[in-house]
Structures are given as C-alpha cells and as structure tokens.
Amino acid sequence: MQYTEIMVRYGELSTKGKNQRDFVNRLGGNIRKSLHSFPKVEVHPKRDRTHVTLNGEDSTAVIERLKQVFGIQNFSPSLKVGRTLPEIHDGVLKMMQEQLKPGMTFKINTRRSDHHFEMDTNELNEELGGFVLDNFPDATVKMRNPDLILRVEVRHNGVFLSSETIQGAGGLPVGTAGKGMMMLSGGIDSPVASYLGMKRGVDMEMIHFFSPPYTSPQALAKAKELTSKLAAFGGSLQFIQVPFTKIQEEIKEKVPEGYLMTVQRRMMLRIAVAIAKMRGGKAIFNGESLGQVASQTMESMEAINDVTNMPILRPVISLDKTEIIKQAKAIDTYELSILPFEDCCTIFAPPSPKTRPDTERSRYYEAKIDVEGLMKEAIAGIEVSEIKPGQNYLNQNEDVFAELL
Template sequence: MYPIILVRYGELSLKGRNRKFFEDLLLKNIRSSLDGIPHGRIGKTFGRVYIRTESNWEQISRRLQRVFGIVSVSPVLKKELDLEQIKKGAIQVIQGQEAQTFKVETRRPYKGFPLISPEINSALGAHILNACPQLRVDVHKPDLVLNVEIRREGAFLYSRVIPCLGGLPAGSSGKGLLLLSGGIDSPVAAFLSMKRGVNVEGLHFHSYPFTSERSKEKVIELARQLSPYNTEGVFRLWIASFTEIQRALQQNRYPSLSITLMRRFMMRIGAALAAKEQSYALITGDSLGQVASQTMESIYVINAVTTTPVYRPLIGLDKQEIIDLAVQIGTYETSILPYEDCCTVFIPKNPATRPTLEQVFQAERELDVEGLVQESLAGIEVFELGKK
C-alpha cells in the first residue's frame, strides 16, 4: 500500500562539517541493510532519506529498524494532486490506528495547487470527522498527526512514525574489541557500543576441554546475531585458548584471587590484540557490583594491567535493564543456554570481592605471565560472522 518510506535521522544533522560524512555512511548502511530484498530508488533530500518500496514496506521497515543512525521511519502514501484523491488517501493512512484525537498538518512547497495549506487542513479535517465519528480534533496534543505534503509530483501522506534505534551510523567511530563471554551482558555491551558507531570485534576465551565445544558454538551464534547491527553487517570473532592459563591458575596458591587473576589475563590478551588490530578500546559487559569481579576494587585491580581505554557501557544498568535489552536485540535466548564458559567452571568457593594490587602482584610473581599471554595469542583463531 505504501510506495515510499520516509527515513529520519535526527542527531546526524547537527554534526556541522562532518555532516556529509555521516549522511553518506548512513546511506551506505541503509543500502547494505536492504541487500537481498526488492526496493526502488534510495534518495536524500533536506535531511531525510526516501526509499521507494516494491509493495513490501513492512519488510523494508523491519530491516531499517536494525540500522543505527535512523531515528524513525514512516510509510508514506502517494496520491494525485486532486482533493478527492487526497481525501481518500487520508482515510487510508489513518485507518486501523488507535487514536481518539487528531490533527492535519499540510506543507505546500508546490504553490501550483489551488488550495493553500490551512484550506487543505480544514477540508481533510472535515472529511475525517465525517468518516471516523470516534475521532476528535485536538491541535495541541493529538494522538495522531496526518502529515500532507503537496509537491509537484503528487501529494504525500503519512501518519505512522515507527521509532528506530537512533545512535550513530555503524562504522562512524573506530574499532573496539569486546570481551565476549557468552553470558547475557557482553552482547548488550556490544550493541550499545555499535550504537555509537563502534565497529565491534569480539574476543572469546575458550577453555576446552574444561568447557564444551558447544559453549564455543554458542558464542559463535551470539556473534552471528550481533552481526546485522555491526559495520558492514559483519562481526569478527577472535577465539583464544585459555586452557593453559586455567591450568596455571588452578595450581596457584591463591584460589580466592583466581577470578581476578583470570580477568587480568583476559585484559592483557585483549589489550595486546587490540594494539595489533588497531582497536582503540576494550569493551566489557561489567555492571558495577553485579558479581565479585565487578566491584569497584576488582575493576580497579583488573583495569590496572592496561592503559588501553576500557568501555563499560553497562556500568550503570540493573540486571533487568540488561535483560530487557538482550531480549530486544535477540541475544537473550542464546545467552541463557546452559553451557559453561571458563568463568563458571572455575568459580572458587569464596572469590575475593576486594582484591588489592599488592595481592595480585604477589600471586603473579609465581606465574609466567608474559609467556602464558603470548602462548594464548599465538593460537588465536578468527571467524567472520554475518554478511559475506
């Protein structure tokens, strides 16, 4: 029914001289998100994007709802420049929408049309009141706004505004490396970073045979689910073996520190990989106080191994807020599959919640830290998930 989709991108238009860069990138991402489904011309005018549909506006709008940078989309009806046709269109557009009050807003860039905007407003308003007796006019806070644009090519009508993800276009920032565990939180941290334009790559630590092949499959699946949101629709996943480090840590004399030490190893390996791959940040799913390794003291001690910035987009979120986001992204169901990751197999009975640097320095003096880090890096595997 709707031959056109109108795409709005609010924040981008504020970006001064960078505006063209952001707009071009968004346009490229929109094109790429529509790969494989039919659509017509994609054009840009006055800070908006128009997409011609092939009577598949719902399919197209679902794809656009995964593209960062888009604030909202509206399906648009096109009618001939004839008042009776426009009236018909007005009813079509507002039909089936839940509303008690409405108003009509007309713009008339094409001055050749005989009626001026206020005349069109009242003609359409009267027609709607007649056809839909349950509706009232409210010009201040209407439930529904019928937008009409009179252009040389025809009259364009829309009222539905479908909210989208907002944020910045994928790939508009730089590269960041996410520590991806397979739990609920890290995919959400990836999503929120992608929302600000970060091209996210993942690093997962695998402790086979302490953990199963399935836990690796699970993380690969999570990476695949994240890929549509990421730059170019691709998510690159690094998998490093953590087995030798686990062995070393199990023989360490400080069992209560093992989680802290484990995290410090992960950070070191992550920072080394980030440097090699030109990532500007590490990203983690830490939420303050959630578990022993996420107390302020633990984060302090864990963070101390690197000067690479560490982004923690979930730091202020409650578990339920994180879960809601995971459900929205579509990673929740996979995240709760009961396969172990290397953190769950080795949880000590009483993990330290307030470790200190002195304690970890002492514990690490007995370990070949550099050797273990290099060994893990040397055996790293890489997967590219998503569009290819």
C-alpha cells in the same frame, strides 16, 4: 497497508555540526546493510532526512528492521501517489480506512516543496478535510491535539501521505565513534553492554575466550549466536575467538587459588588489548557491574586494569541485575544467555576468589607464567569470522549431535 516510502528522521545527528555529513552517510550505509535482504529497496540519505524507497518490498518487515538501526530518532511510513486530485483522494481514502477509527478526531497538515502545485496548502487542507468528512461522517476535525494527523507533502515527483510516527532506536549510527573490542562471555551482562556501546556509535568487535575440552562446542556456538542477535543493531559483527585452554592450565598449575581469577582476567585483558592494537580498536568494553560478583569490586578492577592503559569501558557498571535482565529481554539475548553452557571462567573459577586482590601480588603471581610466550601462542590461534543477523549456530550443533546418536 503497503507503503511506498519510509521517511527517516535523525535525532542527535542534527547537533553534530560539521560532522553531520559523515553521520548521515554512515547512517545511510547502516540502513542499507540492515535492509540487505530487501534487494529492491533504495536508500537516499539527505541532510535533514533519509528517504527509503520500498519499490514493492514488504513495508511491515522493513519497518521492523528500521526500528533496530541506531541513529534514527523516528520514521514515518508514507504512501506516494500521483499529483492529481483523484489520485490524492484515492490515497487519502486508503490511509484513513486503515487509521481512522470510529469517533476519532483528525486534521490534515499539508506542506508544499513544489510551489507550482495548483492548490496552496490551505486550499488542500480544506479540500482533503472535506473529502474525509464526506467519507467518514462520524469523524470530526480538531486543530489542537487531534487523534490523527494526516501529513500531505507535495513534492515535484509526487504527493506523499503519512500519518504514523514510529519511534526509532535513538543513539548514534554504529561506526561514528570508532572501533571498540567487546569481551563477550556467554552471560547476560556482556551482550547488554555490547548493545549499549553500539548505541553510542561504537563499531564493536566481539572477543570470546574459549577452553576446549573444558568448554563445549555449544558454549562457543552460544557466544556466536549471541553475536548474531547483536548484529541486528549494526549490520554485521566480527567475532574473534581466542583459544584459552593452555593459559588456564598454566595458571591453574602455577598460581595460588586466591589469585587464579585475577591472573586469568589479566591475561584476557592483555590479549584483548593486543588484538585491539592489531585491528585499530580504541577501547576495551566488558560487562562488569560494580559489586555484582567477587571479580567486580573496585580493587579487583584495579588489579586487572594494571596490565594496560587502554580505556576499559563498562556500559552496565551501575545497572542492577534486574535492569540488565530487562534490557537483555528487550534485545532478545536473555533466553540464549541463560542456556546452561559453561563459560571458561566458570570452570576454572576457584571456590573462594579474593574479592580484594592486591595489584603487587597479582603481578608477582603472574610472573610465574610465561606471559609473552602464552600470549603469542593464543594470538596465533585466533579465528575471525563475520557474523550477520539471523545466523543460527546452536541449531547447527544440535544437528551434528543428532547425527552422532
């Protein structure tokens, strides 16, 4: 069915008191961004709801996009008809033909914001209920818990009919919690952590460390494509790629094997914090889950955290791997994450890293490399790009390889 308007309702927004206006405006902006490929759509944010006018754009496609926008509690696609009874009848018939299945119970629920309308709510309820019964003889009216509620809203500019309430993504509009930097690998966990952070309103920027020639162009393309999947939840995302080869080579040469990983992670974190400070980020996010691998013990976190007092937030810290995988499938990052392109950490991972590294020793070994010089060089080499939903990076690379063959 081709609807004309979508009525968007908020969840936690209503509890935010004086910040409410900012939240509503931010959500309106995010809805506009996520619907940018539907040029005729108009978004009208109001205090209690946002109205999305479709102007002929495909309602099914718009509904799919809206399901991904954080800050929306639920929404109802509606059909706008004229204010005469024949026009209302025509719309009610269309809606019911689609929604009312044989033997279903229903009720009409009318609201008037225009009190000059010729009939009051009771009269309209009765009139339209009778009209439905005349046209669908095996339907029955039920006041409590009917199978279908047809909402009829009489406004100055028309009458709006709706019968479905579609669940939104919940959470808070992206951007309302400020900016955070996500340490994005090519694995399963960090994309899920990004999603969860964004769900709480964080305007996330992706930081990815790569180490050519030890890591392939596909590994970088995979991280970008994961970012593109995540961009569906925020409109677009900044992707910051950091060259890490030289740092890893230096560490490999100067640091004993048991501390390779800890020192690498300290350097990654130092650089992420420096980038956050340059770009107004307030916290670092990562995909660590307690006890999952050697680097994810509390001792290891302590030894790595030692380089900064900026908050390090770990949205998946207490999730089991199976829970993370379930979430990764739901946000469509799982299939990409399991592609076998090596991450820079895997390649330089020692066979037996220390599971309980000591902070003093980490500092001692780290002092063997030129921390400041190496950081400066890596930061000078960063590249930043804006990634939008639906952009394809892996396929492009395949084309390049196909041409080379």
